[in-house]
Amino acid sequence: xxxxxxxxxxxxEFTDLSIxxxxxxxxxxxxxxLYEQKLIQLMPVMLSPxxxxxxxxxxxxxxxxxxxxxxxxxSMIFHKQLAIASCTTKGIYIMSPNVRLEKPLKRxxxxxxxxFSQVDIELREVKALKFMELLEGLIISIIVRVKEKCTKExxxxxxxxxxxxxxxxxxSSEELKKKYGEDFEKETSLKEIDPFWITDYQREFYDxxxxxxPGHYLNYDLIYPEGFGEALSGGERDFKYEILLRKIKxxxxxxxxxxxxxxxxxxxxxVASAGGGLGIERLVRFLTKIPHIxxxxxxxKVPGEYYQI
Amino acid sequence: xxxxxxxxxxxxEFTDLSIxxxxxxxxxxxxxxLYEQKLIQLMPVMLSPxxxxxxxxxxxxxxxxxxxxxxxxxSMIFHKQLAIASCTTKGIYIMSPNVRLEKPLKRxxxxxxxxFSQVDIELREVKALKFMELLEGLIISIIVRVKEKCTKExxxxxxxxxxxxxxxxxxSSEELKKKYGEDFEKETSLKEIDPFWITDYQREFYDxxxxxxPGHYLNYDLIYPEGFGEALSGGERDFKYEILLRKIKxxxxxxxxxxxxxxxxxxxxxVASAGGGLGIERLVRFLTKIPHIxxxxxxxKVPGEYYQI
Numbered sequence: 171x172x173x174x175x176x177x178x179x180x181x182x183e184f185t186d187l188s189i190x191x192x193x194x195x196x197x198x199x200x201x202x203x204l205y206e207q208k209l210i211q212l213m214p215v216m217l218s219p220x221x222x223x224x225x226x227x228x229x230x231x232x233x234x235x236x237x238x239x240x241x242x243x244x245s246m247i248f249h250k251q252l253a254i255a256s257c258t259t260k261g262i263y264i265m266s267p268n269v270r271l272e273k274p275l276k277r278x279x280x281x282x283x284x285x286f287s288q289v290d291i292e293l294r295e296v297k298a299l300k301f302m303e304l305l306e307g308l309i310i311s312i313i314v315r316v317k318e319k320c321t322k323e324x325x326x327x328x329x330x331x332x333x334x335x336x337x338x339x340x341x342s343s344e345e346l347k348k349k350y351g352e353d354f355e356k357e358t359s360l361k362e363i364d365p366f367w368i369t370d371y372q373r374e375f376y377d378x379x380x381x382x383x384p385g386h387y388l389n390y391d392l393i394y395p396e397g398f399g400e401a402l403s404g405g406e407r408d409f410k411y412e413i414l415l416r417k418i419k420x421x422x423x424x425x426x427x428x429x430x431x432x433x434x435x436x437x438x439x440x441v442a443s444a445g446g447g448l449g450i451e452r453l454v455r456f457l458t459k460i461p462h463i464x465x466x467x468x469x470x471k472v473p474g475e476y477y478q479i
Numbered sequence: 480x481x482x483x484x485x486x487x488x489x490x491x492e493f494t495d496l497s498i499x500x501x502x503x504x505x506x507x508x509x510x511x512x513l514y515e516q517k518l519i520q521l522m523p524v525m526l527s528p529x530x531x532x533x534x535x536x537x538x539x540x541x542x543x544x545x546x547x548x549x550x551x552x553x554s555m556i557f558h559k560q561l562a563i564a565s566c567t568t569k570g571i572y573i574m575s576p577n578v579r580l581e582k583p584l585k586r587x588x589x590x591x592x593x594x595f596s597q598v599d600i601e602l603r604e605v606k607a608l609k610f611m612e613l614l615e616g617l618i619i620s621i622i623v624r625v626k627e628k629c630t631k632e633x634x635x636x637x638x639x640x641x642x643x644x645x646x647x648x649x650x651s652s653e654e655l656k657k658k659y660g661e662d663f664e665k666e667t668s669l670k671e672i673d674p675f676w677i678t679d680y681q682r683e684f685y686d687x688x689x690x691x692x693p694g695h696y697l698n699y700d701l702i703y704p705e706g707f708g709e710a711l712s713g714g715e716r717d718f719k720y721e722i723l724l725r726k727i728k729x730x731x732x733x734x735x736x737x738x739x740x741x742x743x744x745x746x747x748x749x750v751a752s753a754g755g756g757l758g759i760e761r762l763v764r765f766l767t768k769i770p771h772i773x774x775x776x777x778x779x780k781v782p783g784e785y786y787q788i
Binding site: 184185187190191193194197198201205209210211212213214215216217218219220229231232233235236238240242248249252253256257258259265267269271274284285286287430431450451467468469471474476477478479 | 493494496499500502503506507510514518519520521522523524525526527528529538540541542544545547549551557558561562565566567568574576578580583593594595596739740759760776777778780783785786787788
């Protein structure tokens, strides 16, 4: 028997127009910047036999299409790796809606939704630092534009935005964990006043393991300051068959599930890349300093609620 | 027992880079144009208790979230009507992925996918002609941009694009049906050399019925020439409770399903609007003159096939 939902949703279809205006400028800034960077824009994939296994527990969302089971996209990681391998271009991006059926207890985090969108980016044959540079430029161009175009809206929300300086600070998860314990991400987010990076998380098999330091990873999260938490999650990618297979097994996942993708790796058809996904609703929450992500969009779907629309 | 799929998919992850470059320019043109028109951009909704009932048969795609049944979006029509009513602005748009589980026999149409994206637009308190004007400007700005920026890509595909003149031709479905019979849309598409409108289709309950000519509708499709068929489907909207309720019943649909939406109409909280959705993959197919929509995107999902990725 399935757990029933505890909360009826206070959700409605109304969102403050100032917030939507800021979102519109932020989205325009994203498209302008990534276009100037000469990235190719791909269309989103919502259904596929495989999707991101993720490193935190969510229920799977599956549908059946004439006998074939398809999963709703949790992230386009595998599609990005396949596309960037066959697309001899600098990089790609997708405005990608994701469905992650979070447990009801995530309701009060203030930053989880069961559906959200991310601008998901992958750069071909680059290292982490190159991606981080591109992302810092993106974040700054968004903030600069919103400050310039939305003076009235920011004022009505009582928000003043700082333009961060490059390069952003970089911490390793190891050093922060020593200092703050398991809640290091939250503690550092509360302490900092500008967005910053945390590197080297032990997580999904596709994030590149450091060949010089096994058990360490060439990945990164971008974290907002003032307690707003995670902005982006990403990394360099592993792409060699033997390494991917070993890491899948180490995580007790079933290699058969990823057959199409692993076959491509075996044939030597994947390439090195680095990328990551920037959540749009969390970005707008940070730009507007709204306490709960529920209030950032009309029709927002907070975990553990009963939705009316 | 469920019907099994007949065809294994020739799909792969590769798409001609010229096509993706043209898509990138087309998407940029869309965002630039709608931003200049001062429309607010909303984020897509993928899951909701209700979605578009559509006027052609598809299987429903549903998931269960802790005891609650949610449908995958076939179109954001109800969300658009609710948003435009509460958003006192000129108009809104969404880059909206849709899932429509088409029957396998649609496989060979060359223009159906089980997931696709549309730029879904709704203008507040305007008549059909105002929306059609905006759309004609959009189509022209896309074609002008692609011709200007993608000379090399169009040449490599052997495509030459015509810039259509405004206003586009307008036909009524009634006159075309008299002339060509049931296949009037296809026949006219084959005959014309520029995009054109067909008005007055008898279809979904939310499309506005002409108060002066009951049984006729203030809606429209934009059709591509050269046999490429439907580009956009849209209309003015009915928004008064009694009218919506009558039309739901006339179509043998269950009003209880649409309770949240109908309650808003009853409270007088909906407003007049006109809008429509322009399919992105079909747009790119038209711009590149690719025979089958399968070849427009990597990971394209043609009806009735078994997907590898």
